[in-house]
Amino acid sequence: MIEIQDIFKTFGDNEVLKGISAKFEAGKNNLIIGGSGSGKTTLLKCIVGLHEPTKGKVIFSGEDFTEMDFEQRVPIRKEIGMLFQNSALFDSMTVEENIMFPLNLFSEMSKSEKLDRANFCLGRVNLKDKNKLYPAELSGGMKKRVGIARAIAMEPKYLFVDEPNSGLDPKTSIVIDELINELTQEYKITTVIVTHDMNSVMGIGDHIIFLHQGKKAWEGTNKDIAHTDNQELNDFVFASKFTQAAREKL
Numbered sequence: 001m002i003e004i005q006d007i008f009k010t011f012g013d014n015e016v017l018k019g020i021s022a023k024f025e026a027g028k029n030n031l032i033i034g035g036s037g038s039g040k041t042t043l044l045k046c047i048v049g050l051h052e053p054t055k056g057k058v059i060f061s062g063e064d065f066t067e068m069d070f071e072q073r074v075p076i077r078k079e080i081g082m083l084f085q086n087s088a089l090f091d092s093m094t095v096e097e098n099i100m101f102p103l104n105l106f107s108e109m110s111k112s113e114k115l116d117r118a119n120f121c122l123g124r125v126n127l128k129d130k131n132k133l134y135p136a137e138l139s140g141g142m143k144k145r146v147g148i149a150r151a152i153a154m155e156p157k158y159l160f161v162d163e164p165n166s167g168l169d170p171k172t173s174i175v176i177d178e179l180i181n182e183l184t185q186e187y188k189i190t191t192v193i194v195t196h197d198m199n200s201v202m203g204i205g206d207h208i209i210f211l212h213q214g215k216k217a218w219e220g221t222n223k224d225i226a227h228t229d230n231q232e233l234n235d236f237v238f239a240s241k242f243t244q245a246a247r248e249k250l
């Protein structure tokens, strides 16, 4: 469980986050949605410590992360897996080396244990035997899966994902969403996903917070969203004629 309490973040005189509180539970896909510039990525970065909040607390399983110094944060950082928008693989490393990278940095495993773990993670994302390929030889969807394999290599308690579907076709997007969903449930991970993708919202949105102009304007599940009377959320989710028509059928 991650709890955020009254998070503010200001850049210069631009107050981007204006007092956001929420609880993200283990075993759930916690989605942060909102229009461009609403502060989603800034919030994600405040939670993982890539930005320091101007005010407010981030609490990982009861421990106040915001109060900790760099050294004190290390054990929690080791429990965090991250999947970035562009998968952020190292181009000069093979798939296997990419997955072993966090293990080389943070684990005490022997070489053969690390290889076993890399093979297990590759199997888990359905990329068995792709060990020796380089990122340039992979499709966008495969790169995401390698990114996921790397993110789960350290058996994270917390998984942060920024736009998992960017650059993917709709079918591959669903495969990636399903994979994140399966892993979240199987390993009881507290997963926090920033997304624009309405298929993800409706498909795997166990818990959704909607940001509008730096505030939490709505919170609920994918089942609640179709029936919301929140004007900003409606304008955001049902922006197109197609989604409006689909809504009538819900």
Ligand SMILES: Nc1ncnc2c1ncn2[C@@H]1O[C@H](COP(=O)(O)OP(=O)(O)OP(=O)(O)O)[C@@H](O)[C@H]1O
Residues within 6 Å of the ligand: 011, 014, 016, 034, 035, 036, 037, 038, 039, 040, 041, 042, 043
């Ligand atoms: N490092 C930074 N320095 C200054 N301003 C920043 C910084 N990071 C973000 N901002 C500002 O914070 C605001 C919110 O940006 P953020 O990237 O969090 O929005 P977002 O909701 O993730 O948008 P998008 O969906 O377009 O990625 C923007 O006005 C942006 O210019």
